[in-house]
Amino acid sequence: MRTFFKVQATSLLASGIDFLTTVLCVQLWHYWYLSASVTGAVVGGLVSFIVSKKWTFAESRQPVASQFSRFVLVWLGNAGANATGLFVTTHFLGVQYLVAKTVVGILVGISYNYFLQKDFVFTMS
Numbered sequence: 548m549r550t551f552f553k554v555q556a557t558s559l560l561a562s563g564i565d566f567l568t569t570v571l572c573v574q575l576w577h578y579w580y581l582s583a584s585v586t587g588a589v590v591g592g593l594v595s596f597i598v599s600k601k602w603t604f605a606e607s608r609q610p611v612a613s614q615f616s617r618f619v620l621v622w623l624g625n626a627g628a629n630a631t632g633l634f635v636t637t638h639f640l641g642v643q644y645l646v647a648k649t650v651v652g653i654l655v656g657i658s659y660n661y662f663l664q665k666d667f668v669f670t671m672s
Contacts, residue, residue: 553603565591580644604669617668
């Protein structure tokens with residue numbers, strides 16, 4: 548249960564960085580919201596990997612390169628699911644992009660990220 552809470556705290560931090568980057572890209576630099584979301588996801592993903600490696604799964608002794616390559620695979624699926632969900636909810640359902648990003652991010656985080664990070668990226672075996 549402790550690992551679950553650490554993963555959620557790491558996810559919350561990375562999501563905050565992701566959201567901040569997304570908003571800055573849209574509001575200050577006038578990116579298209581989907582491009583901004585992908586940029587935010589990249590920055591948030593890097594934060595997530597670093598914090599996960601150093602704190603969340605610090606006991607894992609696998610080589611960093613191995614973990615990072617698996618993390619990138621999971622992150623690509625995560626980014627694709629988030630971008631698709633964001634596009635569908637904003638374009639077809641008319642939901643404001645930050646609301647859509649929040650809802651989609653929570654759904655993807657709980658249903659996809661936690662299990663793959665714990666059991667595939669940072670396995671303890």
